[in-house]
Amino acid sequence: MGNATGPEALLDEVARALRDKLRGDVRRNEPMAMHTTFRVGGPADLFLAPQDDADLAVLLPILAQAGVPLTLLGNGSNLLVADAGVRGAVVRLTPYFAQIVREGDTLLVGAGAKLGRVVHVALAEGLCGLESTMGIPGTIGGALVMNAGTDIGSISDLVETTRCLTPTGDPVTLSGADLGYSYRRSALQGSGLIVLDARLRLAAGEKDAIKAKMERLEEKRTSRQPTRCRTAGSTFKNPPDIAAGKLIDRAGCKAHRIGGAEVSDKHANFIIAHPDATATDIRHLAHWMHRRVKDAFDRDLEMEVELVGDWDGWRADEEA
């Protein structure tokens, strides 16, 4: 990366070097709206979709040597990416790294595998335990980082081990206990580690019973949540004593709209992004919801949706 002058020239040079060496995709200025469930978000300087471990082994040292920061992307179902986009490289493992292999009563699953597919493979294998994650639209990588789950269980109940890479490509194997799990929290958050795969400990079960439980949970979800809209799931984490949605509802937020972003009237903790929504609209609306709950109940809700990218230009609008 010796001759580049200026950040754009450096990124062009890095992209060229990666295109020469990677089998997977290398794109410049990829709109992140294409890769998030909110369908908003500006361009990533570099967008990389390595196909396998060998591709990762090539790209990590190149990025590290050029000083290009790295952001991991799963299915983009818990992210609010800034309209200004993401500086540096976004690396997405899905749809590769998606193997699902049964070994005894465990499943060895790649970080790029979609949770929904893993749940259905478990059903086909007569393995129970994963039903609690039914309907969560993420990947295994995102689920491990976020400790995805519902009120009847989380992925942390099942993780035996996970194989990760450091940003410079060194392998690390962590046990479930190492991951420091609690509600929607893990030691992976902010660690810079790249999750490659996980071994999930399941239990033998009756297929009919597993299927019935999955159907019950799916019905519950579709009756309570706006599942067919552009959202990122729950905007705020639930405080220990009450659902965040109840506080937001009682603070009178349902159906409030800022620009193209609206508080769902079906579930007050969900923000719906209409086709004209920007990431800025969504962030303003989340800020407004937070303030309404604070003013009404003196409660400080914590964001569950993760802010990603270049938010430097954002300012809270206290008049909204």
Ligand SMILES: Cc1cc2nc3c(=O)[nH]c(=O)nc-3n(C[C@H](O)[C@H](O)[C@H](O)COP(=O)(O)OP(=O)(O)OC[C@H]3O[C@@H](n4cnc5c(N)ncnc54)[C@H](O)[C@@H]3O)c2cc1C
């Ligand atoms: C309709 C809807 C319903 C939802 N319901 C639920 C629910 O019931 N329960 C729940 O917990 N969540 C729910 N969510 C939120 C979301 O689906 C989960 O947080 C999910 O686990 C995110 O996975 P993802 O692959 O989309 O990760 P992303 O949103 O892409 O990323 C989440 C985090 O994981 C990191 N990451 C992703 N992959 C890797 C990797 N391989 N290595 C290292 N870091 C990685 C990212 O950098 C980011 O920090 C819902 C979302 C929607 C849209």
